[in-house]
Amino acid sequence: MKTVLPRQEFQDALTAMATLTSGRTTKPILSCVKLVASKKRVELSATDGEAALHLGVACISTPKEGQAVIPADGLLSIVRELTDAEVSIETDGRHCTIRGEGSEFRIFVMDAADFPPVPEFDGEADLVVDGIELRRMISMTLYAAARETSRYAINGVLWEKQGKRLYLVATDGRRLARAGGEIRATGSNDFEAIVPARALGVFEKVFTPVRGEDDWHVDVKILPNQVLLRSGDRVLSTVLVEGHFPKYQDVIPKNNDKRASMRRDELLAAVRRAATVTTEESRAIKLAFSTKELVITSQSAEQGDARVQLPIQYEGTTVEIGFNPHFIADCLRAVPFDTVFVELQESFRPGIICGEDKNDFLYVVMPVSLSN
């Protein structure tokens, strides 16, 4: 195989691949990227065994078609250090030679036959979603997914298709975020699928709006145990999380009649300020809602105490509730609204944070009981 590529585009493609190859793995082949060179394009693939990424780079020329499996870290660091406009990749047997102007590198390659097959996006999409909308929904939910837990299948984000709407739901058992958006086109039945959080992190990094294309969209294909996402010539596939997502509808409060509204940036700043004196042992902040005013307090044995006030729109009876400040700040950082609504019932019941329309975004957060 011998091919000549535009260096910057190739570097961008390898950087995207590194989101999958840089993780710890016991199989050396999974830290490699596979190159398939044809006359006009070079196709790159990488996989971590669970998710796989595939994308193409238009090449300048391909004197000799073929394929190669090259350690991704080594290749990227070489390509990153070159300053030329073009880079040439040539393989012979066990080596790969990378040439820029005035420099030449040889690194070992692995046998292309050992590289695991990477799923391809065959046939029609089951859904077509606006790219910006999908990115918005992922960023408004992903932070709430469980990182490591044995409870339920919550190490992923639930994708739930209901007619013309798609909902993404994530929870770690203590708070839950749900974002909803319109589907542009769909031919498939309603479905539920749990997409691993890690793959969605890769999506956030790699699937950015295509330059010069104001109509950016993402094709979605759902298979029994896999989901594939395609934008232009980028394809991200991942196995789905097995098991059942908890019945989240049951924990969305219906009777939170105490409704306050306030500026999002002010609430976020107040929560962060009050959280400065919290510690590992004493992590909760206390929110006291009264007419026109919210007072946030916290105290810890080591650090002392804090009291922060901010104006709110609220007419109901006074209510006090404890929360983990990180759970509140995570949500406020992720949403774009100027004004947020906090809906409560009582100190031992879950609270809601939302914008104007709960169908677009809804956050349910369980309180911290302050004395038990």
Added chain:
Amino acid sequence: MSAERTILHLDMDAFFAAVEQLDNPALRGKPVLVGGASGRSVVSTASYEARPFGCRSAMPMAQARRLCPQAIVAPPRMSRYAGISRQVFEILERYTPLVEPLSIDEAFMDVTRSRALFGDGETIARRLKQQVRETTGLTASVGVAPCKFIAKLASDLRKPDGLVIVAAAEVEPFLDALPITRMWGAGKATLPRLEQLGVRTFRDLKTISRETLDSHFGELGGRFYELVRGLDDRPVVPDREARSLSQEVTFAEDVDDVEVLLDTLLEQIDHVAARLRRHGLAARCVVLKVRSPDFSTITRRAPLSEPSDATDELWATLRTLFEDWLRTRRTPVRLIGAGTSEIGPAAEHQMDLFEPDRHDRRRRLDRTVDQIRSRFGEQSVRRGRNVPPPDQSGAASRGGD
């Protein structure tokens, strides 16, 4: 030899109940029981006014209320207690950095090197008591002795508002006179065996040879031998790791059987969790310790997502640690131990979205077990490794009367 040590043990008097009486004058001079009001709750603390009626901490609330129907039941307010505890510890730390908290209301201090600055043990103890009273409005009992074991015995002798000083020369007569029930480690299982050996007092215990004690009680026997002679060189450990609780056992013969190891660990963590609950504490970290026949020792720890005092939460994490270790082990086990660290007051609890009462259910089960044990002895209820989780076993609904 370095100069003899001066160790203080300070223990707040009926702490939770005293705080309730402090905050609510209507409770002063009256019997107060701190604890949940429901039939299944146990008494966290009984005020001194309630004690003549037979009310004690760890007793089922229902039983305490039968003994003393006029008692006022106050629900615990852990964050308030933690605030006062902070004030108390601030006072202790004025005298020495060597303060080892045992629980929210109890600590050891090593004031050996503070004597030049603040006066002898007795002087420091009097000033401590006075400052605690002036700052918090509460009384504490203090024991002063050359070692931790005797200081703790001393602080307990004249409660409330007690001060007992045991100078080095008085150690022997002080100890000899004590009943064996005061011995560290002499619980419901050990006491009858000591009595079979004719031991009723510390003086009796001193007549038993080390070999006999070793053969009857293993490692504990060696401990008895030393403590009864006032030999206790355990240092006062002020760092965060001191706020840990653990249990370990050295097997008479090295153990290879995984089932035996699991049973041992469960019993240990159950015991540790009960101690956490008794002191109103929760741990953030679980610790496994394993020693091989060649004395190489590994310690593994795993954090909990939420601080916990629940036996089955601690056990689940400990079991995972053990199973991870099991994959790498090559030899039988000489010693195994279970513990918790990063302990603090169980003042706040993050509620669960899908099982909001999971924590309460676990607490109820644990409290039920605790109260059965407090009535019928440590061995009256034992955890099985294969019992279903508490929400299915129905065990929590039994034994609550």
